[in-house]
Amino acid sequence: MYTHSNVLKPDIDDPDDFLLFVLDGTITPLKGLTGIKEVRAKTTLRILGLHHENGQLRNMRRRAVAGYIQTAESFAELSAEDPENILGWREELEEELRVIEALPFSTAIKHMFKAFLDCR
Numbered sequence: 001m002y003t004h005s006n007v008l009k010p011d012i013d014d015p016d017d018f019l020l021f022v023l024d025g026t027i028t029p030l031k032g033l034t035g036i037k038e039v040r041a042k043t044t045l046r047i048l049g050l051h052h053e054n055g056q057l058r059n060m061r062r063r064a065v066a067g068y069i070q071t072a073e074s075f076a077e078l079s080a081e082d083p084e085n086i087l088g089w090r091e092e093l094e095e096e097l098r099v100i101e102a103l104p105f106s107t108a109i110k111h112m113f114k115a116f117l118d119c120r
Contacts, residue, residue: 006036006043018044021108023069023115025062064105065112071096072116079117093117 008018015021018041020028027050029041044050050057075096078089093113100109 002043002047006040007047008040008044013040015107016111019107021061021065021111023062023065023112025058025060025065025108027061027108061105061108064103065108068100068109068112069116072113075113076116 008015018030018033018037020030022028027045029038029045033041049055075089075093078087082089097110097113100106100113103109
């Protein structure tokens with residue numbers, strides 16, 4: 001049993017505020033969520049079946065992310081070599097992220113880019 005208002009609505013709620021999309025295709029609640037935010041993240045994963053370790057959606061997310069790993073690695077290298085953005089790589093990254101927004105599994109791809117850039 002669940003309350004409908006506890007399920008995230010992607011046209012209203014930003015998944016970035018609740019969920020972490022991992023490179024292997026899994027989705028977890030963000031660390032540090034409390035109260036209603038934690039309830040909403042966990043309820044959404046449970047009701048929509050997004051938390052499953054196996055399954056077609058997880059594999060589809062993993063494949064979508066895999067197609068951008070090399071690009072993310074390139075941006076991570078640029079970030080390390082040119083942290084002041086002298087070469088203008090940040091504008092290219094922003095454009096790449098804008099293009100990704102229109103793709104299926106865009107949040108998973110975006111989180112992968114963030115993971116690569118945060119580790120540098």
